[in-house]
Amino acid sequence: MATLIIKDLHAEVDGKEILKGIDLTISQGETVAFLGPNGHGKSTLLNIIIGHPRYHVTKGSIFLDDRNVLAMTVDERSKAGLFFGMQNPVEIPGVINSDFLRASVNAHSSKPISTYNFYKKLDTSTKELKMPFDLATRSLNEGFSGGEKKRNEILQLLLLEPKIALLDEIDSGLDVDAMQTVADVIRKEQEKGVGFLIISHYARLFELIKPTRAIVMINGRIVIDGDPSYIKKIDQTGYEFIKTELGIEIDKDELDMNKVSIGECGIKEIIR
């Protein structure tokens, strides 16, 4: 049974410290609800675990059992059993979804999957997610609705069979029926022993998948690591109790304006 162990993790982006000492352990079989106001570092932590180049770890460690995750490249982390379902999956024009999915499956296997077995697996998984099969033949995420993109993320989870899955607001953009479908799939994966760390702002998904723990991140630190009852408490009363009961002031989320806007006629030359 794999365990992800994060110790005293500090990290920054663009010179600004976002994570200020994270200690967290997640094992296969656990489902951890990851809560906290916007802009306090939840997505940053998930990006750092999977290795996004924009974020820089300044101190601390992440291990998957005895393997040093921070020493791995992004693809090695995936192959080691970590999966990151993204909040805003990118659209990649021209890259056909099924080509990408097959290449990803092959990257996780010592032997390339046969065409028959791949399409059989793809067919089973798309049916499970109630996805139209033609999504597999379109450019990766291009023109997908918000809900289709999220289902495509879960489709990848099914195909890649990770040990620990990190899901960032996987429920946003899903209608009620789609959320039920995704929750059903997550429940099946829970039964297979996949560990989950799931960010969501809504209790609905958590009601359906029954997390085993809840953690709350405030100001770049995990201030609560406890039982799932916090999900209901936060859903009903918000984060005010953090201040009144724990005495922690909650920093406000500051949004920077976009620095550059290039219109249709813009010519962007990075290398000349």
Next chain:
Amino acid sequence: MKRNDLHDESSLGVCSSHTLSLKENEQVQLTIKPSEQNYVFVSDFFAGSVLNITVEENAKLQLSLLVKNNFDGAQINVDLGKNAHISTFFADFSKEKEKIKVSINLNGEKSSASWHLASLAAHKDNKEFEINILHHAHETTAISNNFGVSKDQSKLVFSGCSAILKESHGSKTRQNSKIMVFDPECDAVARPILKIDEKDIEAGHGAVVGRIPEDHLFYLTSRGLDESQAKRLITFGYLKPIVRGFQDESIRDEILSLIERRM
């Protein structure tokens, strides 16, 4: 369709497919007769080759070129009659230094043209594509889509002008140019130009030259592909759509194989 190549003239029939081969410095005249529909695959196109095409009233031509040789100084000149249409697919896997000039004249009212280019420049290749689309008549439409990949120490230039001239009211034109650069020493330029001399028209252009977006690479590598696999998949997807312009499956396979090999 008629082929007049200075030596020979023959009718090639209606609604049919043909393969055309041009020699070095050879000039060929293709004429698509009124209301004919033709698919022409150009298998050889060399330095100094000149392909003059006339698509007459109500005729349609799909012209598909797979170029693997040096075509420096080559030209393609197209004249479109009333309500005529041409779709051109140019798959460029040539090597070395070369420049081609393409002129598409929309002479007849309601004529239309679409141009699709996929070009791969590698090593010390130095390539320039000058694509000029001239709207001479009213309610004409044209789109020019140019996709390129530049790697190693190569240079790739997409230039040309889409011009909506007087008496061309109600016309629409659009230019899209995208070049993906792979290495610090390669050079890529996209210079889209619009010239508008008439009112009541629609025109637009877009040009992007840049590296593979970091978030695209991150997404693919986060699914277990290493960086070279991810780059190959993105490049493949970038150039692959050109194959839809080729009817013969063996030609489509050859294009895919050329992308694989040259990347």
